Amino acid sequence: MKKISFITLMLLAVTSMSFAQTITGTPHDMSAQAWNTMASNKLCGVCHTPHNAMAVSQAPLWSHTTSSTVYTMYTSAQSSTFNATPGAAPGGNSLLCLSCHDGTVALNNHIGNTLPLGSTLGVAYPTTTTLVGAALTNDHPISFTYDAALVTADGALRPITTAALGGTIATKMLFGGKMECASCHNPHNNQYTSFQRMTNNASQLCLTCHIK
Amino acid sequence: MKTYLWLVIILFVPVMANSQSVANTVHNLSVSGPGTIKATNENEICIFCHTSHNSNPQSPLWNRSDPGSYYTLYDNAVSSSFQATAGQPDGSSAMCLSCHDGTIALGKVLSRPEEISFGGGITTMPINKHNLKTDLSDDHPISFIYDPALAGKDGQLRAMPAFPTKLDRNSKVQCTSCHNPHKNNFTNFLASSNQSSALCITCHDRTNWQTSSHQTSTATWNGTGKNPWLHIDEPYANVSQNACENCHSTHNAKGKARLMKSQQEENNCLDCHNGNVANTNLEADFVKTYTHGVYNYNGLHDPNEAAIPSAKHVECADCHNSHSANATNASAPYANGFISGVKGVDQNGIAINKIQYEYELCYRCHSVNAFTTSSTARKIEQNNVRIEFNTSNPSFHPIAGVGNNNNVPSLISPLTTSSMIYCTDCHASNGTSASGPHGSIYPQILKYKYETIGSPIESYSSYELCYSCHNRNSILNNDSFKEHNKHIRGQNTSCNVCHDPHGISNSQGNNINNSNLINFDTKIVSSDATGNLKFVDTGNNNGYCLIKCHGKTHTQNMSY
Structure with a gap:
């Protein structure tokens, strides 16, 4: 009994340590989601593809369809003490994150499985605290110099x-x-x-x- | 050894780096906070106010709910001199109040699904001076627009605040105008040191404040009696350094209007002016029998009241402008520094905002509205002191102008017939005290004894008031009136029986019957058989009386 529990503990410790360092097992690991019907590359494929990637700036081998929504940026209108001037829209790698986190593109809308939100099988981002939305006025400002x-x-x-x-x-x-x-x-x-x-x-x- | 040195450096560097950080302040509510009120498990510091995502619409990235609009405001119903338009707390002030009004739990933040738990079972801010509650009428006003128009209306504000005081984007004064919640270098998270009220005066610009005693005095509390600075969190050592805070409390002020530290007006002054900070003990004066009874009124004085007040009252501030008062001496009739910058009424009866002469201050209450009436029943009655001192009167003491009698042999040098005197030369606290008429053991708040009742035995002390200026020997030697000695010593007649010390109005009296301040006390002097009750002046040191006094009729045959 003692031995078993010790081994379990060790296993748990090892796995949690190893998981902590990789995407596996994190909320970004969507390989086990019911909607993830990809035959292979289930873990990375939601965002990345090894071949024929989308032409998206600052996007390494990008697979997920990007958002075309109009964002409201956090500017000096939100805070008189905000001295930076962000662009009119998020840029750089932020757009990649927002392709899921703004909630306007289906989670499973990616190369090999382009299912737009609103289509029968398009999976919407769940309403949680990690759904940032298109109104970025209540989020830390981004895309400013x-x-x-x-x-x-x-x-x-x-x-x-x-x-x-x-x-x-x-x-x-x-x-x-x-x-x-x-x-x-x-x-x-x-x-x-x-x-x-x-x-x-x-x-x-x-x-x-x-x-x- | 080398390792030890490194350890020392490593230990010290973060402490130094953090000396100006929120982490070192009681606003660090996380487990690492230095204060007693802190979370049991939460490690993050910023989270109690800020979140990087899904913040409350209030900026910047606020992590707390807006408390709402249920506050009792500091507005012009609280203070008649508050010229701004008060509104419910908004902007950053609402955010500060989301903890500091004591209604929302300290650990209730938007980004944590469960309320962050605090040690000691604390949820909302404990009841203490930092919990302002929802009644803000005893706190410095906030969330009002401060612009040059307000400054113009107020008259005692700078056109715009000076650094480091800031307005928010809507030109409003907020908590953050004075406080920096992230740094506590100056006590109470003040944006700068408030020594000598440096922070207050970035907005408040009181006339003559810089030269006033309350700004310049280095007097300290002598440790006796009540500490006058108990209302200050960390009082400085002297009056000059405490400055505005000597009398005002920015928060939790007991006297709400104008944030006075004490609800009883006079206590704001007497806490220091009792010999324990200021040299003179006015408290001792105000418990005498005859006083300007500052203890007798409460809530009647208003700084915006007319120069001629409508309701009878007296407070220290009726005669003193604490923002302007100083120890500058003056000569009659000019007002000295102690009463500089106060309202008054001039000799023509016109209300003025700033007196030039001392008597103008007295006229506020002792002229047209005559809150006090003459203490002696006289042939000619007059309760308006301003009229009594009119320089075209047949006779008058030289308060508002040089006297018109150039034959006063009794005057003690340096006084001459060209001298002028103050009301306070006669009406002042008795004993060795402040020069003003605060309180006396003698009626009419007289500085010295002045016997008026019955048949007083003459002595220097019986008439010390008169003898202070009028040489007793000269009087008793009959230098001016050859029957003085006979009346004063022989008949035990008070000076007051024949003389009306203020003066006799030119519309009621005349140069023949009322020269030399003659206006008889009708309780003692009555008409003769033919109805005459008068003095007749027939030239310098000459005249006669037509009266009946103590059964003895005086006739022209008794002229001198």
Whole structure:
């Protein structure tokens, strides 16, 4: 009995450790979903395809149909203390995340299985806290340039040369000089919950950039 | 050893880096927080107010529900001098109040499905001074538009606030105008040090404040009696440093209007002016028999009241402008620093916002509305002191102008017939106290004894009031009136029986019968058989009386 429980514990520990480092078993692992009828590549295929990928900017071998919805961005209209100027729409890798998380494209609308939302088999994003929607006004701003000028204007942001995630904010957290979803999130690794790229214990992730 | 050094550096660096961080403040409600009110399990710091997704529509990325619109406001019903338009808390203030009004649990955030639990079973903010509750009428007003128009209406505000005080995007004053919730470098999360009220005066611009004693005095509390600064979280050592906060409480003010620290008007002053901070002990004056009875009224004084008040009352602020008062000396008739910047009524009866002469202050209550009446029944009755001191009167003490009698041999140097005097030369606290008429053991708040009742035995002390200016020897030697000695000493007659010390109105009296302040006390002096009751002036030091006094008729045959 003791032995069995010890082995179970060990197994659980090992598996949870190994799962923590990969996409397998995370909420982004949709291979076991009933709607995932792909014959192969069930794990990666929802987002990626090895061949004949979509021509989407900053999208590695992209498979999931992107959104054509109109977004409302978080701008200085939301906060008078927001000094950056985001683009009119999300850019860069943020668009890839929003192709699911804005809720306008079916989860299973990807190469090999293009099922638009509203079609009989198109699977809608469930109404959960991770459904970001098209109104980005209640979400942390994205797709804005984070540079020395912004740091000066804001007064409570750390310089982009600040150490972060094994490099600096500039090298590890910005994409084309901009903050995007991937600045904080790693869709393939849920080690720190919410696919955060580092622990937010004591709000460390927030305080990486914010001087508060 | 090397390892140890590294450890020291590693330990110290984060502490230094965090010295200005929210993490080191009581606003860090996470398990790592330094305060006593904190969560039992929650590790994140920002989460109690902010979330990166699905925030409340209030910016910036707010993680709490808007508390609603059920607050009792600080508005112009609370303070007649509040010129702005009060509205329910909005913007960042609503967010602060979502904890600080004590109605929403501290751990109730949008991004956690369960309420974050707190140690000690705490849910909402405990009842303490940081819990402002939903009655904001005792707190500095917020969520009102501050613009040059408001400043113009108010008259005592800067056109726009100066750094570090900020308005929000709608030009409104909010909690964040004065507070920075992320940094607690200056106590109570203030945006800057409030020493000498540096923060208050970024908006409030009181006339003469910079030179007023309450701004400049380095007086400290001597440790005796009640601490006058109990209402301040971390009081500074002296008056100058505490500045506005000597009297005002920004939050939880007991005297709501104008956020006075005490609901009883006079206590705002007397907590310091009792000899324990200020040198003079006015408390001792105000418990004497004859006072300007500041204890007798409550809620009647209003800073916006007319120069001539309609309801009888007296508070310290009726005579003193605490934002302007200073210790500057002056000579009669000019107002000294203690009463600088107060309202008054000039000698023509015109209301003025800022007195030049001391008597103008007294005229607020002692002229047209004559809240006090003459204490002696006289041939000529007049309760309007302004009329009594008119410089075209047949005789008058030189309050509003130099006297018209150039033959006053009793005057003690340096006084001459060209001198002027103050009301407060006669009406003032007795004893060694402040120069003003706060309280006296003598009637009419007289500075010295002035016997008027019965048949007083003459002595220096019986008439010390008069003898302070009029040499007793000269009077008793009959230098001016050759029967002075006979009346005062021989018949125990008070000065007050024949003399009306203020003056006699030119519309009621005349130069023949009412020179030399003659206006008889009719309780003692009565008409003669032919109905005459008068003095007749026949030139310098000459005249006669037609009266009956204590049964003795005075006739022209007794002229001198």
